Amino acid sequence: MVLSEKQKSNMIIKRKKILTEAIHLFAEKGFEGTKIQEVAKASGVSFGSVFTYFENKETLFHAAVVEPLKKYEEDILNFNPEEQDLIQELESMIKKQIKIFANSGSYLNLVVFIIAQNKEYKDTFKELDLFNINFRIKLIHLIENGQKKGLLYKQNPTYIATAYTSLLMGLRLNLIDDPSSSMWEELSPFALQLFGPVKLKNEL
Amino acid sequence: MVLSEKQKSNMIIKRKKILTEAIHLFAEKGFEGTKIQEVAKASGVSFGSVFTYFENKETLFHAAVVEPLKKYEEDILNFNPEEQDLIQELESMIKKQIKIFANSGSYLNLVVFIIAQNKEYKDTFKELDLFNINFRIKLIHLIENGQKKGLLYKQNPTYIATAYTSLLMGLRLNLIDDPSSSMWEELSPFALQLFGPVKLKNEL
Amino acid sequence: MVLSEKQKSNMIIKRKKILTEAIHLFAEKGFEGTKIQEVAKASGVSFGSVFTYFENKETLFHAAVVEPLKKYEEDILNFNPEEQDLIQELESMIKKQIKIFANSGSYLNLVVFIIAQNKEYKDTFKELDLFNINFRIKLIHLIENGQKKGLLYKQNPTYIATAYTSLLMGLRLNLIDDPSSSMWEELSPFALQLFGPVKLKNEL
Amino acid sequence: MVLSEKQKSNMIIKRKKILTEAIHLFAEKGFEGTKIQEVAKASGVSFGSVFTYFENKETLFHAAVVEPLKKYEEDILNFNPEEQDLIQELESMIKKQIKIFANSGSYLNLVVFIIAQNKEYKDTFKELDLFNINFRIKLIHLIENGQKKGLLYKQNPTYIATAYTSLLMGLRLNLIDDPSSSMWEELSPFALQLFGPVKLKNEL
DNA sequence: AATGAATGAGAGTTCATTCAT
DNA sequence: TATGAATGAACTCTCATTCAT
Numbered sequence: 001m002v003l004s005e006k007q008k009s010n011m012i013i014k015r016k017k018i019l020t021e022a023i024h025l026f027a028e029k030g031f032e033g034t035k036i037q038e039v040a041k042a043s044g045v046s047f048g049s050v051f052t053y054f055e056n057k058e059t060l061f062h063a064a065v066v067e068p069l070k071k072y073e074e075d076i077l078n079f080n081p082e083e084q085d086l087i088q089e090l091e092s093m094i095k096k097q098i099k100i101f102a103n104s105g106s107y108l109n110l111v112v113f114i115i116a117q118n119k120e121y122k123d124t125f126k127e128l129d130l131f132n133i134n135f136r137i138k139l140i141h142l143i144e145n146g147q148k149k150g151l152l153y154k155q156n157p158t159y160i161a162t163a164y165t166s167l168l169m170g171l172r173l174n175l176i177d178d179p180s181s182s183m184w185e186e187l188s189p190f191a192l193q194l195f196g197p198v199k200l201k202n203e204l
Numbered sequence: 205m206v207l208s209e210k211q212k213s214n215m216i217i218k219r220k221k222i223l224t225e226a227i228h229l230f231a232e233k234g235f236e237g238t239k240i241q242e243v244a245k246a247s248g249v250s251f252g253s254v255f256t257y258f259e260n261k262e263t264l265f266h267a268a269v270v271e272p273l274k275k276y277e278e279d280i281l282n283f284n285p286e287e288q289d290l291i292q293e294l295e296s297m298i299k300k301q302i303k304i305f306a307n308s309g310s311y312l313n314l315v316v317f318i319i320a321q322n323k324e325y326k327d328t329f330k331e332l333d334l335f336n337i338n339f340r341i342k343l344i345h346l347i348e349n350g351q352k353k354g355l356l357y358k359q360n361p362t363y364i365a366t367a368y369t370s371l372l373m374g375l376r377l378n379l380i381d382d383p384s385s386s387m388w389e390e391l392s393p394f395a396l397q398l399f400g401p402v403k404l405k406n407e408l
Numbered sequence: 409m410v411l412s413e414k415q416k417s418n419m420i421i422k423r424k425k426i427l428t429e430a431i432h433l434f435a436e437k438g439f440e441g442t443k444i445q446e447v448a449k450a451s452g453v454s455f456g457s458v459f460t461y462f463e464n465k466e467t468l469f470h471a472a473v474v475e476p477l478k479k480y481e482e483d484i485l486n487f488n489p490e491e492q493d494l495i496q497e498l499e500s501m502i503k504k505q506i507k508i509f510a511n512s513g514s515y516l517n518l519v520v521f522i523i524a525q526n527k528e529y530k531d532t533f534k535e536l537d538l539f540n541i542n543f544r545i546k547l548i549h550l551i552e553n554g555q556k557k558g559l560l561y562k563q564n565p566t567y568i569a570t571a572y573t574s575l576l577m578g579l580r581l582n583l584i585d586d587p588s589s590s591m592w593e594e595l596s597p598f599a600l601q602l603f604g605p606v607k608l609k610n611e612l
Numbered sequence: 613m614v615l616s617e618k619q620k621s622n623m624i625i626k627r628k629k630i631l632t633e634a635i636h637l638f639a640e641k642g643f644e645g646t647k648i649q650e651v652a653k654a655s656g657v658s659f660g661s662v663f664t665y666f667e668n669k670e671t672l673f674h675a676a677v678v679e680p681l682k683k684y685e686e687d688i689l690n691f692n693p694e695e696q697d698l699i700q701e702l703e704s705m706i707k708k709q710i711k712i713f714a715n716s717g718s719y720l721n722l723v724v725f726i727i728a729q730n731k732e733y734k735d736t737f738k739e740l741d742l743f744n745i746n747f748r749i750k751l752i753h754l755i756e757n758g759q760k761k762g763l764l765y766k767q768n769p770t771y772i773a774t775a776y777t778s779l780l781m782g783l784r785l786n787l788i789d790d791p792s793s794s795m796w797e798e799l800s801p802f803a804l805q806l807f808g809p810v811k812l813k814n815e816l
Numbered sequence: 817a818a819t820g821a822a823t824g825a826g827a828g829t830t831c832a833t834t835c836a837t
Numbered sequence: 838t839a840t841g842a843a844t845g846a847a848c849t850c851t852c853a854t855t856c857a858t
Contacts (some may be wrong), residue, residue, distance in 0.1 A: 007838085030317075031326055032236030038831065046840045047832090057832065075266075112320045113234075115377050116313050120233055129381075155393075162378055162387060162392040163371060173319050174366055177333075181364060190367040193397050200324025207820075215821075240849065249824050255850070267840065412837065419842080437732055438725075440644030444828065456830090465828065520728045521642075523785050524721050528641055537789075563801075563848050570786055570795060571802040575775060578782025581727050582774055585741075591774060598769075598775040601805050623817080648853065658819045658854090669853065 005116050015053045018043045022064040027109035031061050031121075065114055065124050068107055073131050075100055081142035087197060092140065094188045101168050102184040108172045114156045143195065144146045153196035219257045222247040226268045230312035235265050247364045269328050271317055272311055279304055285346035290355050291401055294346065298395045302311075305372050306388040312376045325337050349400065357400035367398045423461045426451045430472045435517035439529075445470050452504045473522055473532050476515055481539055483508055489550035495605060496507050498550065502596045509576050510592040516580045544569045551603065561604035627665045630655045634676045639721035641674050643733075676725055677736050680719055685743050687712055693754035699809060702754065705777055706800045713780050714796040720784045748773045755807065765808035775806045 021042035025034040036057055040047035054060035076097060083089035101108065111128060118125040139161040146152035167190070175181045207215075227248035229238040240261055244251035258264035280301060288295035305312065315332060322329040343365040350356035371394070379385045429450035433442040433554060444465055462468035481566070491497035510518065511575035519536060526533040547569040554560035583589045621798035637646040648669055652659035666672040688709060695701035715721065723740060730737040751773040758764035779802070787793045 011838085028321065030321060031235060032234060033321075033324065035830090047298075048835095048840050049838080051833070053839065064210050109320050112316060113378065115380055116316045116320070117232065117234060118381050120237065123382075124344050137375070142315045153305075154353055159387065159390055159394060162375070166374030166378045167367060168374065169364070169377050170372065171371030173377075174336075174370045175318065176319055177322055177329075183363065186360070186363055187367055190363060190398055193400070194394055196397070211821080211858070218821095239847090251849090252823050252851090253821075256821060259848070415842080422842095434731065438642050438644065438729060440642060441732065443826090455828090456635050456844050457842075459829070460842060460844095461679055464813055520724060520785065523788055524724045525640065525642060525645075526789055528645065531803030532837070533789075540786075564798070567795065567798055567802060570783070571779060571799055574618075574786045575779045576782065577785050578780065579774070581724065581781050581785075582744075582778045585730055588699075591771065592757030594768070594771055595775055598771060598806055601808070602635070604805070619817085647851090660819050660856095661817080663854070664817065 003068055004089050011053075014043070014045060014049070014180070018045065018050055018060075019064055019067060022060055023068065023110055024106050026061060026064050027113070028104040030113055031057075036060075061121075065110055065121075066127050069127060069131055072100070072107070075132065076135060077138055079138070079142070081138055081145055086142070086146045087199075088148060090146065090195060090197075091188070091192060093142075094191045095185070096173075097168060098184055098188055098191065101172050102175075104179075105176070107174075108169075109176070112169075112173065132165070135165060139164065146195070151198060153198060155196050160195055164191060167191055167194065215257075218247070218249060220258055222249065222254055222264075223268055223271060226264050227272065227309050227314055228264060230268050231310040231314070231317070234317055235261075240264075244375065251325075264324075266328050269314055269325075270331050272323055273331060273335055276304070276308070276311070277338065280339060282341055283342070283346070285342055285349055290346070290350045290353060291403075294350065294399060294401075295392070295396060297346075298392045299389070301372060302375075302388055302395065305376050306385075309376075309380070312373075313380070316373075336369070338370060343368065350399070350401075355402060357402060359400050364399055368395060371395055371398065411416055422451070422453060422457070426453065426461055426468075426570050427460055427472055427475060430468050431476065431518055432514050434469060434472050434521070435514040439465075444468075445602055455543070465533055469528075469529075473518055473529075477535065479568065480508070480512070480515070483540065484543060485546055487546070487550070489546055489553055494550070494557060495553045495607075497602060498605075499596070499600060501550075503593070504578060504598045506592055506599065508581050510583075510589075512581055512582075513584070516577075520577075520581065540573070543573060547572065554603070555582075559606060561606060563604050568603055572599060575602065578586050621771075622685055623665075626655070626657060626661070630657065630665055630672075630777065631642060631679060634672055635680065635722055636718050638673060638676050639718040639725070642725055643669075644680060648672075671732075674736050674748070677722055677733075678739050681739060681743055682720070684712070688747060691750070691754070691758055693750055698754070698758045698761060699811075702758065702807060703800070703804060703808075705754075706803045710783075710800055711801065713784050714787075714793075717788070718765055719737055720781075721788070724781075724785065744777070746782075747777060751776065754803055757809070758809075763810060765810060768807050772807055776803060779806065 012143075018039060022034070022039050025039055025042065036050050037047045039060070040050050048062065054063060078096070079093035082091055100188075112122050114125050114128055136158070140157040143152060143157040143160050147154050147157070171184070171187060175183060220244060226238070226243050226408075229243055231244065240254050241251050243264070244254050247254070260265060282300070283297035284293055316328050318325050318332055327402065338363070344361040345366050347356060347361040351358050351361070375388070375391060379387060417529050426447060430442070430447050430481055432533070433450065434448055436442075445455050447468070448458050452459070458468065462471060486504070487501035522529050522533050522536055544566070548565040551560060551565040551568050555562050579592070579595060583591060630651060634646070636650055636653050637654065640646075648662050649659045651672070652662050655662075662672065666675060690706035690708070692701055726733050726737050726740055748770070752769040755764060755769040755772050759766050759769070783796070784798060787795060
């Protein structure tokens with residue numbers, strides 16, 4: 001049977017809906033704690049349909065973690081480590097990334113699960129780790145440029161990158177029960193400090 | 205009395221053993237992913253015995269999270285916010301706490317679970333949150349003293365405390381698959397920076 | 409609609425079958441003594457299917473007791489307390505009811521369980537009690553009419569009704585291991601005697 | 613080790629206590645519904661002790677049903693079928709037996725269980741049946757004497773005996789949730805009627 | 817004799833997955 | 838493609854029974 005365009009687009013929408021609800025539920029209840037039936041109900045389809053779009057629960061889980069990753073990577077890596085005004089770029093990057101972390105509660109919760117259970121979900125974790133490595137590499141690139149230009153104190157760039165990404169992730173956990181926290185935006189100066197800018201903001 | 209002292213002490217040891225194994229398994233696989241049978245096998249008892257010591261799986265889980273908390277709280281809060289040489293005390297505190305976070309992989313993993321699933325484990329989360337609040341209060345106390353004495357830049361102490369505890373937690377997640385990382389001890393200067401010491405180490 | 413008519417009717421038949429087998433088994437072994445697995449096997453379905461039709465064992469038990477009640481009530485209460493020829497109606501009623509009691513071994517056995525364990529199965533017992541009350545009320549109505557007409561000796565109608573229903577129930581227990589007993593039909597004169605007919609049969 | 617007299621008598625008392633509580637609990641909850649732990653607690657002994665006195669749960673159950681039987685038999689069969697004033701003896705017998713049935717709620721409840729589950733508890737049921745047969749034989753003896761003397765109408769004595777014992781048992785079930793019912797004593801005239809006395813009470 | 821920790825068979829129940837409709 | 842009845846593996850938990858103390 002041939003599917004009409006309308007049917008195809010309908011299926012794409014439905015698949016997307018299932019995935020979105022799956023992310024929410026997996027993030028809230030974990031893999032074992034989430035029932036296919038719940039995902040189906042939240043998505044407005046029969047639980048049989050979930051199996052039409054995803055081979056089984058594991059596939060759905062993997063997709064829920066991995067598929068949004070591309071968009072995140074794009075957003076998170078959207079900064080230029082070669083920028084002329086590096087401090088300006090650094091500040092803007094931090095603000096953007098903090099905003100992303102502040103607004104991606106559910107998904108990052110799911111990420112936390114994978115990290116915490118990395119031994120259980122090796123393959124899925126590997127993909128997150130890849131993203132993390134890319135992120136770190138680009139950060140290090142930026143830091144090295146800043147240090148070369150004398151805009152940042154000389155410190156091990158790897159440590160800085162680790163501290164910074166840890167801070168972001170830690171904030172996500174710390175502010176988890178207060179999703180609309182106003183604290184997020186106030187914390188960028190502290191993130192900036194980690195990079196060791198030669199002229200501290202409050203010194204200017 | 206019917207149980208001999210020897211029997212009683214045996215029981216205490218057995219209970220402890222079950223709890224230790226439960227922490228490891230819950231940390232690795234989460235609540236639903238951990239089977240009582242596994243805990244029993246890892247503890248070297250029959251699964252029936254697990255129910256001799258813990259009413260049910262939930263009770264065991266709660267105990268696994270909450271019982272170690274006291275010792276952690278004691279260790280983590282073991283610093284003096286009124287100390288004369290405050291910078292010295294701050295540095296030593298950070299080093300101690302980083303060491304604790306570096307060496308408590310399993311347990312902190314479990315803590316991460318509870319935080320990530322705080323809506324599912326409200327009661328258990330509440331106890332962790334209480335600990336967190338106490339920790340923050342004591343940190344703020346120390347920070348305020350440092351600022352009064354002119355040893356730390358004036359910055360919102362709450363933000364500093366949040367950033368610092370977030371950094372610790374974030375590092376735990378970031379270094380999760382590399383438990384013996386040498387990075388831990390190298391990161392205390394970055395943690396120190398968050399507190400805004402007037403004389404930076406590398407300036408001395 | 410997704411289920412065809414055929415499927416629906418199949419489900420109704422299957423549910424009925426499960427219930428019938430459940431009645432037999434509960435009657436023979438009691439609630440705790442009956443295993444869901446046995447009910448499933450006797451009904452020719454997987455034990456999982458039992459849970460498709462009945463939420464849990466208790467629901468199944470309750471249904472096994474309560475659902476047949478309506479039909480019984482209808483049959484048992486099928487007499488006219490205002491009938492002109494009251495003695496005739498009384499005799500025919502007794503014969504009918506004795507026949508019902510003689511032929512409903514399993515179900516009445518189940519009823520006996522509920523009565524014996526009325527404290528354990530309060531809700532279920534309440535429904536049986538309601539039936540019993542209705543039965544008694546209608547009997548009393550008939551007895552009072554008979555006494556007014558001078559066809560029955562004046563005796564407390566409540567006592568008569570109690571004695572009569574007790575006799576029926578007691579016979580059920582007494583003849584339990586001999587279900588095809590020829591005694592049943594011979595006992596209606598004794599039941600009749602309880603009502604105190606002015607002209608005893610053997611006097612005519 | 614030799615047991616002192618005091619110890620021996622203590623054990624006898626303890627065994628009795630366990631049996632009494634077992635009767636109550638088995639009567640209320642049935643065999644499977646009663647837990648050894650409950651019996652122990654109700655008896656004020658450890659559950660281990662129950663196994664000191666009764667080999668296992670089945671033995672305890674059997675004993676709970678069978679051991680009181682002797683005393684009951686003695687009380688129930690305490691009438692003289694050869695008595696001169698037979699009607700007087702009959703009336704007094706009925707009154708005595710009704711009193712016994714009125715006051716033996718728990719035990720008779722247990723008896724009902726065995727009867728209802730006679731296929732499950734064949735051996736235990738057999739002993740009850742034996743008692744029943746003895747009871748019937750003695751009743752028939754009395755009835756035949758009464759009929760010979762012209763004090764009772766000629767009716768099949770077996771039917772009378774069956775109707776009478778059924779009435780007793782049925783009353784036990786009918787009045788189960790109202791143990792102190794005043795109805796019991798009012799019902800002996802109806803029981804008497806079943807025997808077919810030539811001069812009915814209310815004719816005298 | 818008395819106790820109760822230890823055991824594990826066996827129960828009810830859940831839920832991913834299959835498949836006929 | 839969409840549905841949901843059917844299945845049974847696998848889980849938690851109960852409880853009779855054993856046995857060391």
